[in-house]
Structure formats: structure tokens, C-alpha cells
Amino acid sequence: MQPEAALRKPIRSLEEAIDRCQDLGMRLSRQRRFILELLWQAQEHLSAREIYDRLNQQGKEIGHTSVYQNLEALASQNIIECIERSEGRLYGNISDSHSHINCLDTNQILDVYVELPPELIQQIEAQTGVKITDYRIDFYGYRQPEAAEKHRSQELA
Numbered sequence: 001m002q003p004e005a006a007l008r009k010p011i012r013s014l015e016e017a018i019d020r021c022q023d024l025g026m027r028l029s030r031q032r033r034f035i036l037e038l039l040w041q042a043q044e045h046l047s048a049r050e051i052y053d054r055l056n057q058q059g060k061e062i063g064h065t066s067v068y069q070n071l072e073a074l075a076s077q078n079i080i081e082c083i084e085r086s087e088g089r090l091y092g093n094i095s096d097s098h099s100h101i102n103c104l105d106t107n108q109i110l111d112v113y114v115e116l117p118p119e120l121i122q123q124i125e126a127q128t129g130v131k132i133t134d135y136r137i138d139f140y141g142y143r144q145p146e147a148a149e150k151h152r153s154q155e156l157a
């Protein structure tokens with residue numbers, strides 16, 4: 001495999017995230033590990049402030065500056081996700097292309113992989129003259145507790 005292709009392989013676990021840091025020659029300080037562990041455990045989109053608070057609540061001492069610097073370094077190497085919101089930046093564990101479901105009532109952002117039908121992509125390309133190589137969709141809506149429950153029991157069945 002070409003080295004560039006290896007770098008673009010999606011990261012699917014905490015171990016793979018740590019491996020990617022090592023492949024890139026990034027220093028893996030304790031603090032950097034703490035942040036990666038937290039993001040993979042939480043599987044949410046968190047602000048730097050929330051990450052700082054949660055780590056310190058868990059007794060993992062880390063300073064504000066260290067949190068910010070590590071998040072910047074990890075995001076700039078595409079090891080974690082960074083999204084810009086009006087309230088500030090949020091960080092997530094999934095760094096390859098994915099879509100978001102924005103819950104308007106709970107303010108949560110859920111990650112979801114959505115694949116559009118090839119015909120639709122071809123139609124968009126024909127309309128715009130742009131060759132689509134990637135896409136991310138933002139969905140907005142309200143939580144439906146019953147529907148989620150039903151879906152889960154179907155998955156288990």
C-alpha cells in the first residue's frame with residue numbers, strides 16, 4: 001500500500017487513533033492519550049471546555065492550555081474531528097467523512113454514515129458541472145423516543 005493511502009485509511013478505534021499518531025511521528029504524551037480516550041469513550045461532540053472539565057472530574061490532571069494545544073494538534077493531523085459552531089469549536093472521535101444529525105431539542109449532534117444513491121450524485125454533478133469527491137450532510141430534527149426504541153429492539157431481534 002502507498003504511504004499516502006495508508007494515511008487516508010479511516011480511524012475506527014482508539015487503538016487506531018494512537019497508531020496514527022505514532023505513524024505520523026506525533027509525540028504521545030499522557031495528556032494526549034487522555035483526550036483520545038475520552039473522545040472515544042464519549043462518542044459525542046465536545047467543546048474544549050467540556051473535555052477539560054470531564055478529564056479533571058475523572059482525576060486526570062490536565063491544564064487548559066494543554067487541552068487546547070492537544071486538540072489543535074490532533075485536529076490538524078485529522079486524527080479527530082473539529083467542527084465550527086457559532087458557540088465555538090466542537091471535537092469528535094470520527095475524523096473521516098460522515099454526516100450529522102443535529103437534534104434541535106437536545107442540542108446533540110449524532111454521527112451517522114449516509115451513502116447517497118449514485119444516480120443522485122450524478123444528477124448533482126450534471127447540474128453543477130462539479131465532480132463530487134466527498135460529501136457531508138447536516139440533518140436537523142427532533143428526537144423521537146418511541147422510534148429510537150423500536151429501531152433498537154429490531155436490531156436486537
Ligand SMILES: [Zn+2]
Nearest residue numbers: 081092094111
Ligand atoms: Zn461528527
